[in-house]
Amino acid sequence: MREFPQDFLWGASLSAHQSEGAYDLDGKGLSVQDTRPRDKHDICDFKVASDHYHHYKEDIALLAEMGLKVFRFSIAWTRIFPDGTRKVNQVGVDHYNDVINTCLQHGIQPIITLYHFDLPQTLEDLGGWSSKETVQAYEQYCRFVFKEYGDRVKYWLTINEPNIMLLVDKKILGKEIPLKAKYQQFHHLMIAEKLAIKACHELIDGGKIGPTPNISIVYPATSKPKDNQAALYFNSIRNWLYLDFSVRGIYNPVAKDYLVRQGVMPEVSEADKALMKEHIPDFVAVNYYSSVTVEFPENADDMMNGISDQQSEDIMERGFYKGFTNPFLEKNEFNWTIDPLGLQNTLQHIDDRYQIPMIITENGLGAYDVLTDSGRIHDPYRIDYLQKHLQACKDAIAAGVKLIGYSPWSAIDLVSVHEGISKRYGFIYIDRDEQDVRELKRYRKDSFYWYQQVIDTNGSEL
Secondary structure, eight states, X not given: OOOOOTTOEEEEEOOHHHHOOOTTSTTOOOBHHHHSOOSOTTSOOTTTTTOHHHHHXXXXXXXXXXXXXXXXXXXXXXXXXXXXXXXXXXXXXXXXXXXXXXXXXXXXXXXXXXXXXXXXXXXXXXXXXXXXXXXXXXXXXXXXXXXXXXXXXXXXXXXXXXXXXXXXXXXXXXXXXXXXXXXXXXXXXXXXXXXXXXXXXXXXXXXXXXXEOBOOOEEEXXXXXXXXXXXXXXXXXXXXXXXXXXXXXXXXXXXXXXXXXXXOOOOOOHHHHHHHHHOOOSOEEEEOSOOEEEEOOOSHHHHTOOOOSGGGTTOOOOSSOEEOOOTTSEEOTTSOEEOHHHHHXXXXXXXXXXXXXXXXXXXXOOBOOXXXXXXXXXXXXXXXXXXXXXXXXXHHHHTXXXXXXXXXXXXXXXXXXXXXXXXXXXXXXXXXXXXXXXXOOEXXXXXXXXXXXXHHTTTTTO
């Protein structure tokens, strides 16, 4: 039967730097998201964002009204360790204790992301993820928060979208990373993840932890053998390189061939190999928005073109594949393709490769929502998108995928990494624009009431 399990984890998601604001208050240090230059000068930064830092009690109460079972949010590393390591900021520690306790008082279980693109600037100044010191600092930070919050929080996420953070480095981090440095950073990020998994299992009784890559199945543009090989290579570099490291404890062989050919294969010590094999996640968290389509670059000019589809539009891996706009998929107003079946395909591919439980931690539609004079936000396009993707989840479950939850992006409106506050994802509207924060009043969108009904019926009426 196509139905959701009775203990299905219905939720919604946020990240700290895109929603909290209060970027320099109460002892918080600066992160790379606070200091990086914005791509566009006419959009807001993260200084105020949705001011979730001051509105979290109101926001969590609204999420409880919607019926959420889980709330995925991230801890801002620089609220705990303003300089990335050593000195603890107790005000920040107390803040997240309050957030966690407020969730629990409303019957909502927190799912906490340990790191969501917001590396402390002091660590970036020392080399960032190119430095082993950052790996050590991340492990120290993880162990601290596990000890502090692990008595109440059982679900943890390691590092949000390391593949997207590195593949579209300029958009996420505000700078381009040379290819060799990029894959050294990859190795350090993944070793850091293994240390987090090890610490969670050591310190939290019954604690469960998993990776959070953005996984989007890659289609070949045609049935040409070369296009199929292009899809094979990009699938390995975009998806399986990360999950094979996390779940199997290996370097994906196809991706490894690419790294060796490019002369950028990181050195892997015997200690690293042992760490990779010994510490395996309990589940995989999947961020999915749409699929990707590629073709083989047939000439020298094409070889200088990167992936042009979706959030991967300026990926710098070249020579093996080239982006292709899939003519069989509809698009939204931001020119993103919409592919619900791609979600089912993605989940089934992951299940086929790893046989591990999964939870969707991002899936959503950005749009220019309009607040009417009567205080309503009509967003049928978002409802349609989510409904189709939830149906794909049902179909995947019926096909044998162990999907334990669905926590779409996003719980409330937040600041898009590339498009500011105007590109909205939330079930709850935040009344502000790019320059005027106004009173930051919260409004329930039509999708809020729709999702409330979905949760109340456990998705039976989709």
